[in-house]
Amino acid sequence: MKYLNNERGNSAFYIIWLLGISAVIFVIVVNIAKVYVVKQHAATATQQAAFAGTVVLLEATQEGIESFDGDLTKSASQKVIDKGKSIQDQIDEKVDEFVAQDEDLQLAYIKAYNEVLPEKIKIHPQFKKEMEDTLRDSGLSGKLLSAVQSTITANEANADDVEVLLSDTKWRVEVTADATYKTITDGTYLQSFTSDIKQKGVGPSLEYLESVPF
Numbered sequence: 001m002k003y004l005n006n007e008r009g010n011s012a013f014y015i016i017w018l019l020g021i022s023a024v025i026f027v028i029v030v031n032i033a034k035v036y037v038v039k040q041h042a043a044t045a046t047q048q049a050a051f052a053g054t055v056v057l058l059e060a061t062q063e064g065i066e067s068f069d070g071d072l073t074k075s076a077s078q079k080v081i082d083k084g085k086s087i088q089d090q091i092d093e094k095v096d097e098f099v100a101q102d103e104d105l106q107l108a109y110i111k112a113y114n115e116v117l118p119e120k121i122k123i124h125p126q127f128k129k130e131m132e133d134t135l136r137d138s139g140l141s142g143k144l145l146s147a148v149q150s151t152i153t154a155n156e157a158n159a160d161d162v163e164v165l166l167s168d169t170k171w172r173v174e175v176t177a178d179a180t181y182k183t184i185t186d187g188t189y190l191q192s193f194t195s196d197i198k199q200k201g202v203g204p205s206l207e208y209l210e211s212v213p214f
Helices: 002-069 072-081 087-100 105-123 125-135 140-154 207-211
Strands: 158-166 173-182 194-202
Touching (some): 002 072, 002 087, 002 105, 002 125, 002 158, 002 173, 002 194, 087 105, 140 173
Antiparallel strands (some): 158 173, 173 194
């Protein structure tokens, strides 16, 4: 009889031990899943931020084009060479071609800029100067950084340590930022701690920028 009582005590101890181990394993699995979620969260934030920065550059590009086309003293010779077509006219033609091929409108504009602008910048000095002046605007870098940080914040990632780079090899906006991961704990074996998970997002290549030193 005493032997049977001991067996019952051992079984109870084993069950408690098994439950404890199961709890630890559960916490570990949840933490692994949480790392994945935070990592994806940071990746999404940086990717969207890179696109937000790209939009700032695209808007500045469009501003330079409109400024040049609207100034007859600057664009007169260009229109003669290009058979009466403004820079914007030629870009719109390319955009229509790409859209007809089921290209997204924003990407169609980027592809049109990359295809049309390098040649026009090369053969029209006044246009090149206009683009340089517009892209060298002292407020442009501030607008770019603001757009990136706002997007990072909106996606609940950390905007304090965000890094923004305009690659001079791939001509794209590259954003590095992190999201904070905090572990959960079982209160016994696993200690709680926080860590920053860093991710990098990149925008589409704006190849035409290679023709405009700024």
